[in-house]
Amino acid sequence: MMTPTTTPSLEALVSDMRNLTAQVRRAQLRTLLPVVDELSRQGVPHESLAATMTAAGIPVNAAALRKALSRWRHHTRNLAAKAPAGQVAATPSLQTALPTTQQSPRATGAITSKADLVQLRKSQAPIDLNQLAEMGRRK
Structure with a gap:
């Protein structure tokens, strides 16, 4: 008697691959959020930032970018608040890259x-x- 093999179906494999792509895009977005935050604070519109990121291969719309930035700022504020006394939480910054x-x-x-x-x-x-x-x- 033959036992059925447990190979994933083509649809499941395609779904897994799409989820992987989404995870990679999220990681790229998270990496760029400190830069996006700095540029946003300098007055660059979210629409321009989203268009630039989409042109670079990270598809995102302005509303999603605004929401991701808001969540990232909230997260970094919480990290700074939870840091032990005398220790400053490391928050990524673009200060070294921008000329002063x-x-x-x-x-x-x-x-x-x-x-x-x-x-x-x-x-x-x-x-x-x-x-x-x-x-x-x-x-």
């Missing part, structure tokens, strides 16, 4: 506005919290 034309507030020696604090936070240099607290006390 402004000097850091530390180079000028003074923090005069909230924008200087934001720039200091985004800089790659470690922040001396004692020095920052002392500057705050002097004001």
Whole structure:
């Protein structure tokens, strides 16, 4: 008596292959989200970003990109909030790839506005919290 072989049907194989393609696209999208986030914060429209990604072979529409970006931002915020005290959660950033034309507030020696604090936070240099607290006390 012959036992039936357990080979997948052609339809199941095609379905598995499509799911694999979708997973690869999701991974590519997740990899690009830090760049997309930075560009979005600089004012590049989601429609332009989606069109560029679609032209590059990662088909996505603007609404899906907006939703993925929203979920990614929420996820990275939660990671930062759950980081142990004294340890900063690693959030991917494009800061090393984008040219900076402004000097850091530390180079000028003074923090005069909230924008200087934001720039200091985004800089790659470690922040001396004692020095920052002392500057705050002097004001």
